[in-house]
């Protein structure tokens with residue numbers, strides 16, 4: 001009886017310590033920062049470049065200005081990602097969420113379609129976010 005209670009307590013303490021360690025890895029715990037910490041490999045970046053050209057540029061434009069041919073008929077139109085004010089207003093988490101789950105997931109246009117196949121590829125999603133951030137520099 002006493003032994004199993006002690007073990008239960010130890011499990012709880014260990015779990016709590018693990019949660020603290022995972023949460024406070026770098027002194028900050030915001031989701032945006034954890035998104036920014038996703039490791040991005042060279043292969044992820046290459047895949048993201050290819051994906052952006054194939055799936056995203058049609059609407060977002062090759063230079064991120066929201067002026068791709070597919071954007072003509074859209075209301076609202078995709079943002080101009082060169083707009084610094086927009087860049088400051090959007091969190092990394094928001095950007096990544098829109099990419100994987102679609103615009104509606106962040107309260108934007110449902111015409112921004114979800115990319116569920118990218119759910120299993122966080123590195124590629126992070127690299128796409130990097131591309132979008134890159135337009136603002």
Ligand code: HEC
Pocket residue numbers: 051052055056057058059060070071074076077078079090094095096098099103108109111112113115128132
């Ligand atoms: C069919 C056209 C279309 C395609 C294809 C498309 N988007 Fe979008 N995207 C949009 C529209 C429209 C919005 C929403 C604009 C709004 O509501 O302000 C949007 C919003 C976004 C947002 C949210 C930005 C914000 O305003 O907060 C991100 C990030 C994004 N798209 C990235 C991508 C990426 C990466 C791809 C390719 C994997 C992609 N989009 C493909 C049309 C498209």
